[in-house]
Amino acid sequence: MTRDAKWEALFSLPRRAPESGLDQEHMDMALAIQQVTEEAVMRLARTARALTGCRNLTMAGGVALNCVANGKLLRSGMFDRIYIQPAAGDAGGALGAALAAWHIWKGNERTPLPEGALDRMRGSYLGPEFSPADVDRMASRHEAPYTRFEDFDALCDTVCEHLAAGHAVGWFQGRMEYGPRALGGRSILGDPRHPEMQKKLNLKIKYREGFRPFAPSVLAEKVSDCFELDRPSPYMLLVAPVAEALRKPLPEGYFQKPMFERLYVQRSTLPAITHVDFSARVQTVHRNTNERYWRLINRFNEREGCPVVVNTSFNVRGEPIVCTPQDAYRCFMRxxxxxxxxxxxxxSKDRQPAWRETEDWRDEYELD
Structure with missing residues (x-):
């Protein structure tokens, strides 16, 4: 989506072709664009603060999904509280239209939040939900063997064992998330302590460049133990530094090394979610909005002493997040x-029948 001649004349840098090498000049360009974006966000916020005198800020629009800028705005102390709509891009317009009709056209008054609720988004779990019968039909169609657990705690124990063994687990529960982030309804999970987990998820499951970072899901009650963050971040829209107590000393000359050499240095006890600058894109998990996900992570903490799991969206690169059991099983097998x-x-993969494709499925979607 660029005019190549104008791009090259302006930046003295040819447009990077898809799947081509990522050089230092491309990284420098990305950093410059991020810095300009952050400056624009901070100036707009300062102006809004000066004009209104309000200590609370609500953000929406596609740029409000820029977690790094959001985190810096929060840490600036300019506002006491910042709320970011979880479907802040174009999809959020549907919700805005519905609210406008309800309150403006219909004239309905706002009511107080339910006790303990952060907002009215119900954790952003507003999408479709599927029954056990739907799962049975999908499994029958593919002759896919599975184990059904009558005790959810026993299921959590088994999943925790797999996570601790370095396995990647697709986690499909309840209603699908509304917005661009997977929040424990349609997620792929891993152990953040595993030094190879980031590379495994990127190269063998997401099929994308190995440098791409992953987000941590952390028990809301433990967020300040793991990150320099003193408030909820339920929609994975804030970047915060990893707590000093979890960081590891950097090797000599770390900041002089090329980016790809720095990438796989273990910077903390949670290497799979710690970015090169010690930051992480945090999701706090709350029992009152997603009890099953909270119980899984809580059990992982009880067993392993780690209140964090790696959470990435349940899809491959370029594909929409899975919605149905059929979508989930297909992604799992591919x-x-x-x-x-x-x-x-x-x-479990080792019990499944062979998966047969009639064409290369990686050609179905345009890569991001």
């Missing part, structure tokens, strides 16, 4: 994911 949990059912 990748090197080890296990899939749908509701109370556990599918």
């Amino acid at each position: 990748t090197e994911m080890d296990h899939l949990v749908i509701g109370d059912c556990l599918f």
Whole structure:
């Protein structure tokens, strides 16, 4: 989406072709664009603060999904509270239209939030939900064996064992998320302590460049133990530094090394979610909005002493996040994911029949 001649005349740098090498000049360009974006966001925020005198800020629009800028704005102390709509891009217009009709056209008054609620988004779990019968039909169609757990705690124990063994687990529960982030309804999970987890998820499951970072899901009660963050971040829209206590000393000459050499240095005890600058894109998990996900992470913490799991969206690069059990099983079988949990059912890759494709599925979607 560029005019190549004008781009090259302005930047003295040819447009990078898809799947071509990522050089230092491309990284410098990305950093410059991010810095300009952050400056624009900060100036707009200062102006809004000066004009209104308000200590609270609500953000929406596509740029409000820029987690790094959001984190810096929060840490600036300019506002006491910042709220970012989880479907802040174009999709949020549907919600805005519905609210406008309800309050403006219909004239309905606002009511107080339910006790303990952060907002009215219900954790952003507003999408479709599927029944055990839907899962049974999908499994029957593919002759896919699975284990159904009557006790959810036992399922959590089994999943925790797989995570601790370095396995990647597809986690499909309840209603789908509304917005661009996977928040524990349609997620792929891993152990953040595993030094190879970032590379495994990127190269063998997401099929994308190995440098791309992953986000941590952390128990809301433990967020300040792991990150320099003193408030909820339920929609994965804030970047915060990893806590000093979890950081590891950097090797001599670290900042002089090329980016790809720095990438796989273990910077903390949670290497799979710690970016090169010690930051992380944090999701706090709350029992009152996603009890099953909270219980899984809580059990992982009880067993392993780690209140964090790696959370990435349940899809491959360029593909929409899975919605249905059929979508989930197809993604599971097309990748090197080890296990899939749908509701109370556990599918393990080594028990599944061979998956047959009639064409190269990686050509179905344009890569991002």
